[in-house]
Amino acid sequence: MRLEKDFIGEIELEDHIEYGIQTFRALQNFSISHQKLNDYPILIMNMVQIKKAAATANYLAGSLTSNDCQAIVTACDELLTQQTYDQFPIDLYNAGGGVSVNMNINEVLSYRANRQSLHEKIHPNTHINMSQSTNDVFPSAIHLSIHTYSEALITQLEKLVVVFTNLEKEHAQTVKLGRTCLQDAVPITFGQGYSGQKVFVIRQIEKLRCIQNESLELVVGATAVGTSIGASAVYTSNFYSEISKNMALPIRCAPNYFDALQHADFYVNVSTILKNCASAFSKWSSDLRFLSSGPTSGITEISLPAVQPGSSIMPGKVNPCIPEMMMQISFDIFGKDTAISLAAERGELELNVWEMIITKNLFESFELLSNAIPLFIDKCLNHIVIHAERNEQHASKSAALSAVLTKQFGYVKALELTTLALKKNMTIKEVVIQQQLLDEQQANKQFNLKNFI
Template identity: 50%
Template sequence: MRKEKDSLGEMVLEDERYYGIQTERARTNFPVSGINESAYPKVIHAVACIKKAAAMANHQIGRLDAETAKAIGRAAEEILEGKMDDQFPVDIFQGGGGTSLNMNVNEVIANRANEWLTGEKGYTSVHPNTHANMAQSTNDVIPSAIHIACYDYIEDLIPILEQLERILERKIKEFEHVVKIGRTCLQDAVPITLGQEFSGYKGFVERNILELREVQKHCLSLPLGGTAIGTGIGVYPGYVEAVYEHLSSITGVPFHQDRNLFDGMQNGDFYLKVSAALRGLASGLSKMASDLRLLSSGPRAGLSEISLPAVQPGSSIMPGKINPVIPEMVMQICFQVYGNDTAIMLAADRGELDLNVWEPLIIKNLSESFEWLTNGIRIFIEKCIKDIKANEKICEENARSSLALSTVIAALFGYEKASGLAKEAYIKGSTIKEIAVEKGILSEQEAHLLLDPFVLTEPEKSSPLFTDYLVEHRMEK
């Protein structure tokens, strides 16, 4: 056991723990969710990068001796290597704007640094506040760490989206000749190819990759160096330039200081930008997953235009039933992302005066949205999208029977005639082609050309046919 003290008194701690008295107070103060800071390693690692960079910068400007700076850097590296993952036990729901998180990292680094320098834990050589936290405040460290973590989260998410884009491109080519019925308001519409339908999904993914790249640029601007409220109190000359130089070297990313540190400390609109990008991504993914559920519904009494890979039995009572469990999983992730976005919006809104203190909640919700989307999309690709099959016969039958083919009649003979034709076809259970030929509106050959669903999916083919028909019949007159 070892004894530590802070401004509130003393406490005896198990010596095997690297965290100290302030962390232990926070651990016992906030036993709320069972979700600890350790669940968000990117944020912990970002704080460790800041501590290492700060130690190097303070040594460079003569505020920290080489031995101490080196020991702090080595301790931070062990955090980055995952060797201290079990030393961050504070619940993520914590008061104080992340002070518990910052001090948790400071204490782990200080105790580990002391082990190297003195052979034992304690703060005889390296103090968590005096040395590990030199020229820093929770108020500039934690928002800076969130920016850094978001940059890394986007770096993980974009390759998964690029993989999704490639798989969708493959499906576009695979389905380019599969003609099917389009649907608007869940009602029959004009023909479309399954490849065209999937191209809409790909376009959405491409656009979101670009949007995430734009959001990632905002991650590069940090309030580090602002200390408590943006005035830079406790920061010595040369520190700011040095800390960003070292931070960029450690991370390999060109981070730089906010133009206005007061803005950087007070306002949380950056978090809203990131969360909005994730919410937008979730909305398209949810729509795609929902579409796949509808298109694969059946197999006897639904649309059944595509088949999803069977990954598990779908019922505890109905043998042979297979559910679209992967799209359903994706949709649930998306619903939760919407909820996380609402929490982030409220947390950003409730920043008061010179600081936003709700950043632990922001950490939780941003991190979870990133991780769940990244993991969910990977599963969506591997266990669903890449092995989707088209039920071509059903697709073609639906396309040829669509009453929306009367749109062709409307283009050639006017809306009123087409409307009457569609109504008659519906009552008789016939196709538009059959009624048009029966009534002598089109010849068999003309109907075969003008009402071919596949031709109608390509304007460059259908438009000349319409023009030729009109010209030919006007000539006859």
Template identity: 45%
Template structure:
């Protein structure tokens, strides 16, 4: 049987169109908006079940770049106004309603993002052609000739990455500020409640819960500042660098116009990278972004781990705080309640830390282009997405509702051998060490031990150790210690 010619096939299947690329021709159903290169990408790379449309802000960023490019090329006189306006309108339509089915390229694909760029190019070319002719098809708007004019995958994709990640970082800062607010509320609420500090998991000097929570607050405030700095770094784009940084195919006018149009479309101060060759060759900027995310995740994990420790028990652990019960903790032990919200946030942190290793390896690249941008983007996007979703749950399902067990905390603070530090300030370290050893070996308080060792009488010991909260205030502690000092203190 003689194979049918392509034109005969199109006639035999009126609901399909024939498209051609460098590798040959393919029949594509007319209801499909993308084109032949996207079809090949779907066949080659359907791996993860997640597509470029699932990365928040990524496809919209590419669409916005294409829209700005069409306007810039029109102003530069390179692109016929009717075609430019059709691409502009098609991009606006896709931005208003981005359909996942139109952008099916898997997030794991080779070629430095070519499949993602061509997916968007083909959708816009077909949509623009339909605007002009009333039908889908490669004419009169071509995905490469018109939609990709003055561009390359190599400058479009890293630019879109920065635009997308910048937006995600801003959203992450928003939820972190919500956590900071919840911590600040507890800081104020517990400002006068004394507890025992711990270093190396051993008893240390008293502090207040408010002071401890101020440390958590301070860490997350620093992370927000760093993420904001990284967000600002996402405003520098390699757009206009085209394939290898030379800007070949993009005029000087276009390179100026495209940033003007991008700023007009987004309201953000996007500008060109200072060195386009550096921008295409090197991806160490993403290592910095990933490091910022990892640092945030580690602080989240540390905070959550501390809450687990402080709430441990409740009868055979520290039991300094009580976390809100959100679900039963055991299928066999009635009444058990687990710290599930801290455990959830810690698992998110572990994932972010793992993603950082992926970004670090992928950022190495080689020669004149980093081609691992797809996995870099997916790793960063997942890290941000997980934290954005988990942090509000943690803040409102755990931090906001936690309470302190002040009686337990005060008891532990009052019985700490570390209170002997005050005696070291008054009588010297050797005398204080003798008191601490006496208290430890006889299982008595420092207040009683200092009397038995003859350094203070009961009235003096009571005055020094009655209110251990003063040890959480350096100025108050210094005042009372100074009142006990002698010109030449000698230990008995």
């Protein structure tokens, strides 16, 4: 057992526990959920990268001895290499500002560095947290983590672009009935629809690339409120050189510390892109459910793969399970976006302290999308069956085909023909022939569906 002290009191911890008294207090105070810091290794690793660069920067600034610097760097490298996270057990729901997260990292690194140090005891605040504040290192770790999460999501979105590109080519001539306001409109092709979905995904990838670039602007050096108290210019300059070298990324200092600490609009922008993705997945999934409705009394223009039985009482019923999963994920992301917006709005004065709830919801949204996209591709998009003949029948019967007549006969006459077609349950082509406005050959040519696409 070892004795740990802070200004509140003292506690005994078993020797094998690497964290210290502040983490222990966080465990006592915030036993809220089953979601722990160690569920987010990307955040932990980026905090450790910051601590490693800070140690070297402090040594180069003359504030940390060579031995102590080497001990801290070795402790950081151990964590980065071993990737063990059991010593980071604090609940994600904790006090504002991320102090518990920062101190959990500081205490574990202190414990490990003291196994390496040849001289004085390395203290979690004095040495590991030297020239730093939770207020600058924690949001900086979030930024670096967003860069990593964005890359993972981009990888999945790029796969989706390939799928939509292939579907666009495969169904370039597969006609379907276009619908607006859920009512019959003029024909388009499935390929044209897929082209729109492809371009949407490409646009989100471009936005995420911009976010990745912005995420490399860190606020390390600002310390508590942006005045850089406790951090020298030499330390700050060396920090950015070291972390850029260590992570092989063009990491740079935010142009204005006060802006970066006060405002959380970057997180709102990130969440907006994730919400955009979710809104599209929800829309596409809703469309798939609509077009596959049936099979005997619905639209049934497409069939979705049967991935599991759809009812416990109706034998043979198959539900659109994967689209329904995607829609529920989307609803969840919409809720997380609301929480992020509220947290961003509630930042007071010099600091937004609600980054813990922002972090939780952002990272969860990233993970939901990155995990769901491969399932959407493999268990749905790649196995959709398009019923070409039924689609062509629906497109041919649309009264909206009368739009092609407005230039030739005027809007009023086209409206008259449409009304008659609907009243007599005839196609526009049949009415035009019956009214002797066009002969059969002319009508067949004018109402050839290829002319509409």
